[in-house]
Amino acid sequence: MKALIKILKALLITVLAYLVQACVMKYFAIGGISGSVIFAMLAIVTVSLGKKYTFCASCIIGMMMESMLSNVPGMYIIAYPVISMICAQFFADMSDRQRERRRMLNDMRRSRRGEGKGPRRLWNRLTGGYRDGDLPAYLRIVLCAGLMDLIMNIVLIAYMYLIGVDLSFSHFGRAVVSVLYTMALALVLMGPVRYFLGMYPRHGKRIRGGELL
Amino acid sequence: MARDRDREFSEGKGLENLDKDWLLPGEGEERQPAWAARMEEAREKKPDESTPPAEQVEKPRRQGREKTEESGNSASASQESKQRAQEAWAREAKKAEDAAAKEQDEADGAEAKPPKRKPGKPAPKKKSRKKRKSSDQEERRGFVRSLVIAGVCVFLFLMVAVMVVSNFVSHPLLNVPRQFVTRLITPVQNLFSGVTESVADYLRTLKIRGNIEYEYEQLTLLLDDYATQIAQNEELRRINESLYDLLDEQERNRSMNPVAATVIGTDSGNYFSTLTLDVGRANGVEAYMAVVAQGGLVGVTYDVEEYKCQVRCIINSDCTVAALVQSSRDQGSVKGTLGVNGEAMCRMYYLPDNSLPRPGDTVVTSGVGLEFPKGIPIGYIRESTRGMEDNKSYVVLEPVVDFQHLEYVTVYRYKPTYAEPAQQRDTTSASLKIEPLSTPQPIPTFQVGGLSDFLFAPSATPRGNAQLVTPTPTPKPTATPRRTATPDPDATPLPDNLEYKPAENPDNTPTPSPRPTFTPTPSPVPTPDPGAMTVEDDE
Numbered sequence: 001m002k003a004l005i006k007i008l009k010a011l012l013i014t015v016l017a018y019l020v021q022a023c024v025m026k027y028f029a030i031g032g033i034s035g036s037v038i039f040a041m042l043a044i045v046t047v048s049l050g051k052k053y054t055f056c057a058s059c060i061i062g063m064m065m066e067s068m069l070s071n072v073p074g075m076y077i078i079a080y081p082v083i084s085m086i087c088a089q090f091f092a093d094m095s096d097r098q099r100e101r102r103r104m105l106n107d108m109r110r111s112r113r114g115e116g117k118g119p120r121r122l123w124n125r126l127t128g129g130y131r132d133g134d135l136p137a138y139l140r141i142v143l144c145a146g147l148m149d150l151i152m153n154i155v156l157i158a159y160m161y162l163i164g165v166d167l168s169f170s171h172f173g174r175a176v177v178s179v180l181y182t183m184a185l186a187l188v189l190m191g192p193v194r195y196f197l198g199m200y201p202r203h204g205k206r207i208r209g210g211e212l213l
Numbered sequence: 214m215a216r217d218r219d220r221e222f223s224e225g226k227g228l229e230n231l232d233k234d235w236l237l238p239g240e241g242e243e244r245q246p247a248w249a250a251r252m253e254e255a256r257e258k259k260p261d262e263s264t265p266p267a268e269q270v271e272k273p274r275r276q277g278r279e280k281t282e283e284s285g286n287s288a289s290a291s292q293e294s295k296q297r298a299q300e301a302w303a304r305e306a307k308k309a310e311d312a313a314a315k316e317q318d319e320a321d322g323a324e325a326k327p328p329k330r331k332p333g334k335p336a337p338k339k340k341s342r343k344k345r346k347s348s349d350q351e352e353r354r355g356f357v358r359s360l361v362i363a364g365v366c367v368f369l370f371l372m373v374a375v376m377v378v379s380n381f382v383s384h385p386l387l388n389v390p391r392q393f394v395t396r397l398i399t400p401v402q403n404l405f406s407g408v409t410e411s412v413a414d415y416l417r418t419l420k421i422r423g424n425i426e427y428e429y430e431q432l433t434l435l436l437d438d439y440a441t442q443i444a445q446n447e448e449l450r451r452i453n454e455s456l457y458d459l460l461d462e463q464e465r466n467r468s469m470n471p472v473a474a475t476v477i478g479t480d481s482g483n484y485f486s487t488l489t490l491d492v493g494r495a496n497g498v499e500a501y502m503a504v505v506a507q508g509g510l511v512g513v514t515y516d517v518e519e520y521k522c523q524v525r526c527i528i529n530s531d532c533t534v535a536a537l538v539q540s541s542r543d544q545g546s547v548k549g550t551l552g553v554n555g556e557a558m559c560r561m562y563y564l565p566d567n568s569l570p571r572p573g574d575t576v577v578t579s580g581v582g583l584e585f586p587k588g589i590p591i592g593y594i595r596e597s598t599r600g601m602e603d604n605k606s607y608v609v610l611e612p613v614v615d616f617q618h619l620e621y622v623t624v625y626r627y628k629p630t631y632a633e634p635a636q637q638r639d640t641t642s643a644s645l646k647i648e649p650l651s652t653p654q655p656i657p658t659f660q661v662g663g664l665s666d667f668l669f670a671p672s673a674t675p676r677g678n679a680q681l682v683t684p685t686p687t688p689k690p691t692a693t694p695r696r697t698a699t700p701d702p703d704a705t706p707l708p709d710n711l712e713y714k715p716a717e718n719p720d721n722t723p724t725p726s727p728r729p730t731f732t733p734t735p736s737p738v739p740t741p742d743p744g745a746m747t748v749e750d751d752e
Contacts, residue, residue, distance in 0.1 A: 003358065018398075019405040027413055052362055059369035066376055067394040068402065073380040077373055 009197055010049060014057045017041035018064045033174050035181030036149050042084050043091070043145035043186050044193045047137050051088045058084035072159065083151045091144035093134055106130040138190060145186035149179045455621050462505065462623055465714040469586060470626040472496050476619050477521070484552045486616060488512070488524040490624065497626045498522050503589060506622040509613025510534065510578060510589045514624060526616055527591060528557045535581035536561060536591050543568040544579050547591050547610060557616055559592055560607040570594045570608055586627055588713035
């Protein structure tokens with residue numbers, strides 16, 4: 001039952017993101033550039049629920065975008081799942097096996113080279129060297145949303161170039177603004193969406209398990 | 214379960230005591246910890262359970278030997294070291310046993326810790342079977358769940374693939390997913406879009422309303438500014454009109470040396486009406502000069518100082534002005550009534566008994582007595598009925614000037630050079646200086662078809678095409694003399710350029726409303742005898 005509720009929540013979030021993107025975001029355009037709520041939502045789902053949810057959500061989003069808002073035939077329905085899965089490879093929670101392997105490798109490195117001293121140690125701390133686990137989820141969500149939107153903008157700019165449009169700095173400027181806008185949206189939306197998905201346990205309730213799907 | 218098995222291992226009972234009926238094939242070997250194998254090997258090497266292995270005992274022995282060598286008592290030290298080694302071995306074995314039990318519990322996952330029981334009791338078999346069944350169910354659920362997930366993913370992937378292919382291959386079946394999604398999403402999106410539009414419209418309305426309120430406030434302020442400007446413009450227009458009238462009057466009567474003045478003070482009491490002007494001796498103003506405004510006589514100056522003077526209005530009871538009825542030329546004197554009955558009116562006394570002024574007749578200054586010129590309008594006769602005051606009959610005049618709204622006036626600095634000053638008139642008669650006239654008797658000059666030069670100033674100037682007729686020095690007795698007022702012996706005829714010239718357009722001069730309409734008094738017009746007149750040819 002809990003798994004079903006989680007699936008329904010994810011589906012509701014997916015559809016709501018599409019509706020907001022299709023109907024609401026035109027009112028929140030900054031200089032004619034609107035961010036992508038869809039990518040923000042996909043980033044949250046990627047980090048919070050995993051790759052399988054991301055794949056399903058991206059497929060549903062792609063189908064809806066392709067059916068309702070298609071400009072280039074077949075682009076959205078291919079781009080959304082592909083981009084989502086590419087980014088999920090980087091930003092989704094790593095598996096226990098991968099985490100254990102990484103821990104072993106880091107142990108080997110530490111035994112050979114040590115923790116480092118002075119700037120080296122500080123550099124390792126800042127850059128996540130010898131990190132056994134994932135980056136913080138909040139940082140991963142923002143970065144994942146930015147990367148998704150960046151890839152999408154690159155695809156769109158490439159398409160524009162291929163159809164004969166002369167590229168200028170305005171195109172890249174718009175892409176940068178769009179990426180920043182999407183990252184800001186992800187930053188704003190991650191709290192309520194993760195709360196809605198049950199990422200934050202409530203007081204007095206004990207969460208059993210914790211496995212996904 | 215695993216803890217019991219490990220305890221049996223630690224007790225050296227071996228695996229033969231375990232119940233192998235519920236164990237899966239190979240489960241016992243997998244869950245046998247490494248430390249148990251080591252202990253089994255050690256037990257095989259040394260069957261005595263109480264004695265520790267040689268390697269483990271040797272190390273404490275060496276340590277104890279070193280300590281005893283240091284202390285010098287070797288016999289007792291060897292026994293103590295042996296005892297310590299046995300105790301250390303027992304502690305190590307117990308630690309290893311606890312660690313193995315903990316590791317086994319972690320390996321079992323969700324299995325709860327078994328309840329503590331005495332070593333002699335057998336293990337509970339029913340609970341273990343139940344737990345094994347529940348774990349099997351969970352495994353089945355997990356398998357079904359994975360199967361469902363895989364099915365969903367495959368279904369979505371197929372849908373995506375079909376939609377991608379439908380872009381390149383046209384087949385009705387390939388459009389089914391797109392149509393399905395469209396039918397499913399369209400009503401939801403319509404509903405959501407409608408809600409969004411309504412919210413956006415409401416917010417837009419709020420924004421517009423805010424803008425409207427802001428614009429309303431701005432326009433209100435602007436309207437106030439405009440209202441103020443309109444009032445100022447109206448005031449300026451009135452001032453401009455007043456000054457224009459004043460200037461026009463001064464232009465018309467420039468020969469009387471006019472000077473404009475501003476009323477800077479008004480004493481409009483119940484019994485007196487005096488004005489204070491901003492001109493004085495520095496401006497050439499002297500006492501008993503005529504003050505005119507709005508085309509009518511205001512009063513006479515008095516109490517002249519360097520930069521100011523006062524005006525006694527004609528409605529004052531102590532102000533008397535020589536006047537005449539413009540139509541009938543009947544002379545009299547005008548006096549104010551403010552001190553008599555409180556009304557801003559005038560009364561005209563000393564009219565001839567046979568004079569019959571009609572309402573609306575204009576009364577002008579006669580130029581007799583004071584130093585202001587002749588012809589300045591004073592007022593209009595209100596009614597023909599005469600009143601009596603101290604056996605003196607009078608008619609009531611309505612002044613031309615509105616004394617309540619005087620702002621700008623004109624002071625005529627007119628001074629006759631051939632008549633005695635008015636100030637000196639009430640002195641002794643010996644000081645009178647009578648200058649001979651240029652002609653023994655004023656000879657009227659007639660204009661054919663026109664009025665006499667004795668009449669009002671605008672017609673005094675002969676027209677260009679007028680034909681002047683010079684009467685004979687001795688008029689014939691048949692000629693009907695014109696009925697004129699008896700000339701005052703003190704009156705000094707003014708030269709032509711010193712007569713007051715009222716405005717040609719009477720509408721420009723404010724008149725008391727309703728302005729009475731009057732008909733000129735029929736007076737016998739002298740009809741010159743053409744035969745008795747000689748026409749002089751222009752040569």
